[in-house]
Amino acid sequence: MVRTLRTLRPVSDPLGSYLRVGRLDHTFLAQMLVDGKAVSGLVADPAQAEQHRELWVEAHHQGVETVLDPRSLELSTPGGILRGGAVDLAWAPEGLHTPDSLYGRAGEDLCDQLVDAVVSASHTAVLAPTHYLASATDPWLDVDADLTHALRSSLNGAGLREVPIYYPLITKTENFYDPHWRDAIIASLSRLPIDAVWLRIHPFGTARSGPLALKRYLEACRDLHRLGPPLVGEHTGAVGVGLMAFGALGGVESGITVIDHTDLADWLRVPKKRGGGGGEAxxxxxxxxxxxxxxxxxxxxxxxxxxxxxxxxxxxxxxxxxxxxxxxxxxxxxxxxxxxxxxxxxxxxxxxxxxxxxxxxxxxxxxxxxxxxxxxxxxxxxxxxxxxxxxxxxxxxxxxxxxxxxxxxxxxxxxxx
Ligand SMILES: [Zn+2]
Structure with missing residues (x-):
């Protein structure tokens, strides 16, 4: 077989590699930064803002990208709200966030609070406060679009025009693998001021990537390339690196030795068994x-x-x-x-x-x-x-x-x- 190689371009921007910083990861990461070890991007949990403050100072000093995660999925799901300090966030609701509760002015206020958090830790990027999309007509889709516009306008108002917004697309594989669903998503997202789409697809990742799942994920990503911005695979683990090699993704996001697949079951409903945690390294x-x-x-x-x-x-x-x-x-x-x-x-x-x-x-x-x-x-x-x-x-x-x-x-x- 003869393969036609396209003209080789000089290699330009690097592929993205983001690490989600866990509660106890800040000390060794700060040491790595001080030692001059390569780390390209870190995802920040605002519930750990105080404990991780020094890490963000050093990352900023070293020019490492840090991305604020507003934890909007946690604040809108019955299992999510129980997770890691979500309920104590400045923008946490009384009960759960719903599309109605974040419509209009309330959503703008939320975005102002997120921008305060970005400013206070000098973060260089932010995830849009998006939510789980159960279907193509999920009411969150329009509310999340408004929230994304509001976030851009709030960032710009604070003089942060250069801070990119990454849009987490959170859904189940059944939707993601459906071309009609993707058409609806592309129509909605194409109007948004976003600089990348982060894929939080349930269930998918290194441990959830059988032959059909991998093939369909690859196809779905290539279809989403129509949208334009880079795609980042959240919690994809080692299979994410392969998906970058095959062009599907422009970046990966990984937990530090803990999470290499997305499974939202414990977010979408209250888990029967709580805690446990830890386990062997x-x-x-x-x-x-x-x-x-x-x-x-x-x-x-x-x-x-x-x-x-x-x-x-x-x-x-x-x-x-x-x-x-x-x-x-x-x-x-x-x-x-x-x-x-x-x-x-x-x-x-x-x-x-x-x-x-x-x-x-x-x-x-x-x-x-x-x-x-x-x-x-x-x-x-x-x-x-x-x-x-x-x-x-x-x-x-x-x-x-x-x-x-x-x-x-x-x-x-x-x-x-
Ligand atoms: Zn080693």
Missing amino acids: RVYLHNLGAFLDRSKADALLSRPGMKSAHACLDTSCCPRGWKDTQMRYREHFVTQREREVRALSSIPEPLRAGHYLESFLRPASDKAVRASEAEPALMPVRKRLDSWRGTLGNDLVSNPTHSFSPPAAGKRHRKSA
Whole structure:
């Protein structure tokens, strides 16, 4: 087969890599910033504004993009409102936010409060206060459009014309995979002053990406390229990196070793079981794009041949080898995710998919065979790598000239205010 390569352009803006900063992540991240380690974008939880204040000061000092999440999904869902301090936010409602309660003036007031929060921590971007869309005629769609306009106008009024707005598109896969639903969304979003669309699609992510889901997600993203702004996959995890290689996404957003898929079940209704939390630290096996509980990872790496296959040789995160990978598992993950995204960014768009298959996916699925024999918990990893290899390998052959999301580089894409 002869593939027609498009003229190679010089590589311009980098792909986006955002990290969602958890409650206890601020200290090690601040240390990484002070040490000059590469971190490209951080998502800020306003419920932790006080505890994370020093991190935002340092990020601002280092020119790292920080994005305020208004946590609007939490404030409008029965399970969400119970999560991590949402109820204490300055803009939290008495009960739950509803489309009626945020219509008109009340929505403008909310946006003014969000802008105060942006100013107070010197954040450089903000997520629009959007909500879960159950259908194409969901009343939130129009209210969220008004809120997005109000947020732009409030930012501009505060002299923050350069602060971009990213629009979280929050819905279930059933909608996202439906071309008619996407037509309605594109019609609505095309009129909004937004600089990127962040996809919070339930359920989807590394652990929820069977062959059909992956194929449909890829198709849906390519369809949404009509809209124009970059697409960022929220909580997509390792599969998000593959989706960037195939042009679907211009950026990914990841939890720090904790969340690699979107599952909104505990937001949309009050969960039966609360708390638990914690659990064992998870080590990122970068050669497999997968996490493994620390004790299992330790046992795996003590097996013959496994250290040479999976230990981290990168002295910027793991100067003392496996010992550091275990102890400094968060630094290791952040460094390796950054490295994965930067490596892709440095390759011209038309070559990214092939490069991803050859340099990551093929060796990863080969390595997963032995690793899963030694550690049965890796069997699902082996299966999904094989599945991605099949789905993405086929896409490379059947869609050689697909569209690309613009890179999510943290700047205003809108022309006029
Ligand atoms: Zn490492």
